[in-house]
Amino acid sequence: MSEAARARLAVAALAAILAITASWWALALWPVESGAPEWFLRTREVCFGSTPDGLPNAGGWILLVGQPIGMLALLAFVWWAELRAGVSQLMARVAGQLTVGTVAALLVVGVWSAGVRVRTAGLEPFSVGDADVVKQLTRVHDRPPAMTLTENVVLGSSPSEPWIRGRRVDWRAAEARTAALLEELAVTAPGPWVPAASLSGGNQQRVVVGRELSKRPAVVVAENPTRGLDIRAGATIHAWLRHAAAGGAAVVFHSSDLDEVLALATRIVVARRGALVEAALGATRDELGTLMLAGG
Numbered sequence: 001m002s003e004a005a006r007a008r009l010a011v012a013a014l015a016a017i018l019a020i021t022a023s024w025w026a027l028a029l030w031p032v033e034s035g036a037p038e039w040f041l042r043t044r045e046v047c048f049g050s051t052p053d054g055l056p057n058a059g060g061w062i063l064l065v066g067q068p069i070g071m072l073a074l075l076a077f078v079w080w081a082e083l084r085a086g087v088s089q090l091m092a093r094v095a096g097q098l099t100v101g102t103v104a105a106l107l108v109v110g111v112w113s114a115g116v117r118v119r120t121a122g123l124e125p126f127s128v129g130d131a132d133v134v135k136q137l138t139r140v141h142d143r144p145p146a147m148t149l150t151e152n153v154v155l156g157s158s159p160s161e162p163w164i165r166g167r168r169v170d171w172r173a174a175e176a177r178t179a180a181l182l183e184e185l186a187v188t189a190p191g192p193w194v195p196a197a198s199l200s201g202g203n204q205q206r207v208v209v210g211r212e213l214s215k216r217p218a219v220v221v222a223e224n225p226t227r228g229l230d231i232r233a234g235a236t237i238h239a240w241l242r243h244a245a246a247g248g249a250a251v252v253f254h255s256s257d258l259d260e261v262l263a264l265a266t267r268i269v270v271a272r273r274g275a276l277v278e279a280a281l282g283a284t285r286d287e288l289g290t291l292m293l294a295g296g
Contacts, residue, residue: 003082003085004085004089006079006082007082007083007085007086007089008086008089009079009082009086010075010079010082010083010085010086011083011086011087011089011090013075013079014072014075014083014086015103017068017071017072017075018068018103018107020067020068020071021067021068021071022106022110024047024063024064024067025064025110025114027043027044027047027048028044028047028048028056028060028064029055029056029113029114029117029118031117047060047063048060048061048063048064055117055118087100120168147195147196147197148192148193148194148195148196149178149182149189149191149192149193149194149195149196149199149207150171150174150175150178150192150193151196152196152207152208152211153174153177153178153181153192153207153211154169154174155211157169158215162177163177175192175193178192179191179192181207181210181211181214182207184210185206185207185210185236186206186236187199187203187206187207187210188200188203189203201228201229202229202230202232202233203233205225205226205228205229205233205237206233206236206237209222209225209237209240210240213240213241213243213244216244216247216249217244217249218248218249218250219249219250219251219252220241220244220249220250220251220252221252221254222241222251222252222253222254223254223255224254224255224256224257225237225241225253225255226238226255226257226260234260238260238263238264241253241264242264245266253265258285258288258289259285261288262284262285262288267281268283268288270288270291270292272291272292272294277291279291
């Protein structure tokens with residue numbers, strides 16, 4: 001085989017390596033929707049493994065990076081002189097220069113796209129206008145029942161939340177915030193990824209109240225927030241409501257438990273015969289009962 005033929009063969013081998021590498025990286029990193037063909041998903045998982053954020057596992061990255069490096073090293077070792085000669089011949093022509101420039105541009109775009117794909121892994125589309133997102137649940141086991149604690153914390157998020165990036169949710173950041181919130185609230189749970197419905201009633205109520213009060217609202221409306229809870233869980237929620245009020249929030253608290261009202265309220269208003277009547281400062285339980293039952 002002549003030297004010119006070997007040079008052309010070396011360039012063809014280089015082109016084949018680049019094409020194979022691009023195909024493998026596209027197969028491993030191309031974003032897929034939930035309706036992607038089963039064969040595609042199986043092929044990707046077999047070749048490169050998978051992680052929860054849709055990226056290859058450690059073995060997949062070794063293959064993606066090691067394959068082109070190994071093949072290029074082998075090509076350079078066997079045909080280095082022929083490869084240099086072939087590239088020189090290619091660059092001597094205008095058509096060859098255009099080809100090399102196009103391939104280089106495609107490589108740059110491919111590397112940039114791969115970087116974007118890795119940086120945005122785990123992010124999902126988000127819109128503050130979506131009814132399913134902004135819906136406020138009264139308890140964390142409301143529909144849909146399979147939602148995790150992290151998903152419940154994300155409910156009703158505003159664009160200013162650190163896990164909201166444009167129209168996407170950074171679930172890793174949201175999960176980290178949920179884990180911190182569980183620790184702050186002393187919620188008994190294996191972790192932020194567990195279904196919210198698996199928690200006890202008291203822990204569920206803590207998550208809901210903590211989720212809302214962590215947003216530092218200007219106005220808090222709480223209706224029987226401790227109903228059905230044990231004494232310890234109720235005391236925790238009382239402490240959060242006091243903390244919100246001390247922080248400047250206007251807390252409107254409604255309860256059918258007079259002892260709870262007397263323990264929390266700085267101002268008491270009784271609803272009677274379609275009208276609101278304010279109780280005297282320091283009113284006792286008996287005085288409140290009389291006010292509630294008084295005629296006129």
